[in-house]
Amino acid sequence: MKKIYRVFILAAVLTFCAGFALLQYQGQRLERYQAQFFDCFDTVTTITGYAKSQEDFSQKVGLLQEKLMFYHKLYDIYHTYDGMNNIKNINDAAGKEVVKVEPEIIELLKLGRDMYEKTGGEVQIAYGSVLSLWHKYRQEGIEHPDQAELPPQEELNRRAKHTNMEKMILDEKASTVYLSDKEMSLDVGSIGKGYAVSRLAEYAREIGMEHVLISVGGNVCAVGGKADGTPWNVGVENPDSNSSQPYMCSVELENQSIVTSGDYQRYYEVEHVRYCHIIDPDTNMPPDYFSSVSVQTKDSGQADALSTALFNMEYKVGLSLVERLPDVEAMWIGKDGKIRCSSGFKCNEKK
Amino acid sequence: MERMEKSAVPADLNVMKKNDLRLIAALVILAAAAFGGVMLYARLSTKEPEAVVYLEGEEKGRYPLSENITIEIRQENGNCNILQIKDGKADMIEASCPDKVCVRQHPVSRQGESLVCLPNQAVVEIQNGQEAEIDTSTN
Ligand SMILES: [Zn+2]
Numbered sequence: 191m192k193k194i195y196r197v198f199i200l201a202a203v204l205t206f207c208a209g210f211a212l213l214q215y216q217g218q219r220l221e222r223y224q225a226q227f228f229d230c231f232d233t234v235t236t237i238t239g240y241a242k243s244q245e246d247f248s249q250k251v252g253l254l255q256e257k258l259m260f261y262h263k264l265y266d267i268y269h270t271y272d273g274m275n276n277i278k279n280i281n282d283a284a285g286k287e288v289v290k291v292e293p294e295i296i297e298l299l300k301l302g303r304d305m306y307e308k309t310g311g312e313v314q315i316a317y318g319s320v321l322s323l324w325h326k327y328r329q330e331g332i333e334h335p336d337q338a339e340l341p342p343q344e345e346l347n348r349r350a351k352h353t354n355m356e357k358m359i360l361d362e363k364a365s366t367v368y369l370s371d372k373e374m375s376l377d378v379g380s381i382g383k384g385y386a387v388s389r390l391a392e393y394a395r396e397i398g399m400e401h402v403l404i405s406v407g408g409n410v411c412a413v414g415g416k417a418d419g420t421p422w423n424v425g426v427e428n429p430d431s432n433s434s435q436p437y438m439c440s441v442e443l444e445n446q447s448i449v450t451s452g453d454y455q456r457y458y459e460v461e462h463v464r465y466c467h468i469i470d471p472d473t474n475m476p477p478d479y480f481s482s483v484s485v486q487t488k489d490s491g492q493a494d495a496l497s498t499a500l501f502n503m504e505y506k507v508g509l510s511l512v513e514r515l516p517d518v519e520a521m522w523i524g525k526d527g528k529i530r531c532s533s534g535f536k537c538n539e540k541k
Numbered sequence: 542m543e544r545m546e547k548s549a550v551p552a553d554l555n556v557m558k559k560n561d562l563r564l565i566a567a568l569v570i571l572a573a574a575a576f577g578g579v580m581l582y583a584r585l586s587t588k589e590p591e592a593v594v595y596l597e598g599e600e601k602g603r604y605p606l607s608e609n610i611t612i613e614i615r616q617e618n619g620n621c622n623i624l625q626i627k628d629g630k631a632d633m634i635e636a637s638c639p640d641k642v643c644v645r646q647h648p649v650s651r652q653g654e655s656l657v658c659l660p661n662q663a664v665v666e667i668q669n670g671q672e673a674e675i676d677t678s679t680n
Contacts, residue, residue, distance in 0.1 A: 427680035436647035
């Protein structure tokens with residue numbers, strides 16, 4: 191009889207070991223999770239990633255949200271916050287005083303200046319005086335569509351005189367900014383989100399996230415690929431919202447970023463003509479070249495700036511700019527829905 | 542002693558074999574029952590795709606995508622979104638928000654896809670949906 195017990199004990203031990211091994215295995219297996227939040231950059235942020243458990247993922251998403259909120263406050267042009275100087279503080283001090291700021295603002299403004307030079311002024315962060323007038327008319331037009339109006343051309347032209355990038359004076363050593371024209375102001379809407387996302391991707395790596403897809407309002411950046419080693423698939427949205435096809439095509443993304451500028455989401459209408467939120471510094475009016483332009487490259491800040499610049503440029507001029515820049519690819523969707531791509535843009539069939 | 546043990550081994554083996562077989566049979570039956578149970582549970586808990594409505598982060602309702610229905614998501618403050626479920630897809634067809642960004646979104650049906658109305662703080666999320674081929678989108 192003793193032997194029976196022995197066998198029984200052996201079986202029990204084996205079962206226990208197998209069960210324990212299974213638990214261990216499941217504990218280490220990475221599950222896919224997704225989280226959304228709505229309080230940063232006036233848009234939807236979606237984080238897709240892998241973690242051992244929901245708690246682990248939520249904890250890391252919490253850290254990312256905190257970090258993104260920091261950038262949101264820094265680059266805000268409508269509100270000031272206790273304990274920090276942001277872009278609005280700089281604008282409020284225009285023509286009056288030098289403002290001491292965080293290095294994250296200096297870096298952003300340097301990117302803005304760099305992209306201004308690279309694009310021949312087609313993306314302009316010192317363009318706040320013109321953009322704020324458009325913003326005011328657009329908001330009023332959205333609230334009261336029947337009374338929608340265009341900003342008066344003379345006022346646009348007058349304000350456009352106060353957009354000289356050279357009057358944005360950066361002192362890197364002292365970490366200060368000064369706008370020497372009191373009527374000028376900064377609007378970092380064309381690069382702030384993208385730059386913040388690139389920093390957020392870096393931060394995700396630091397806290398041990400190896401496979402994450404970050405989208406802040408369609409400003410997409412991939413840390414690594416998916417957990418199984420394949421790249422992420424990102425759909426480029428179809429500007430025609432009535433189409434049954436949600437995406438024009440999809441691109442594969444791994445340690446890269448893609449950003450789109452389009453006229454089909456944020457706009458208002460005056461006498462049945464659509465006026466989008468992007469304004470061309472050459473005309474002080476919304477450009478009319480494309481429905482959207484997407485830019486794929488490593489750095490999300492650069493992608494953001496370039497997508498705005500290309501949206502403001504004729505196709506041929508934009509294409510030659512893209513082909514000149516290393517590791518930058520772009521896709522243009524015309525008003526007629528026609529797709530054009532730069533030489534290295536890999537556009538997969540729509541799904 | 543040695544001899545005795547030698548002779549005892551075969552007898553013991555016989556006993557062991559019998560009991561072993563019984564034990565193995567019992568374990569196999571137990572394992573099969575457990576496996577069957579797990580499979581049955583998995584099948585019962587596989588839910589059908591549904592659109593889940595959230596207001597200010599709080600769940601307000603679940604609607605299966607298999608049923609064509611129009612839902613009025615009305616809030617106490619007067620804000621309202623009209624959600625339509627048709628042919629297995631969820632679409633925001635009307636909204637009281639000024640920007641109408643939610644209405645311009647394409648219909649959704651895949652796991653994790655969502656419709657968002659920021660001004661009204663209304664979110665419609667697809668759960669238990671078919672896995673999406675697209676991980677996110679740029680617009
Ligand atoms: Zn809405």
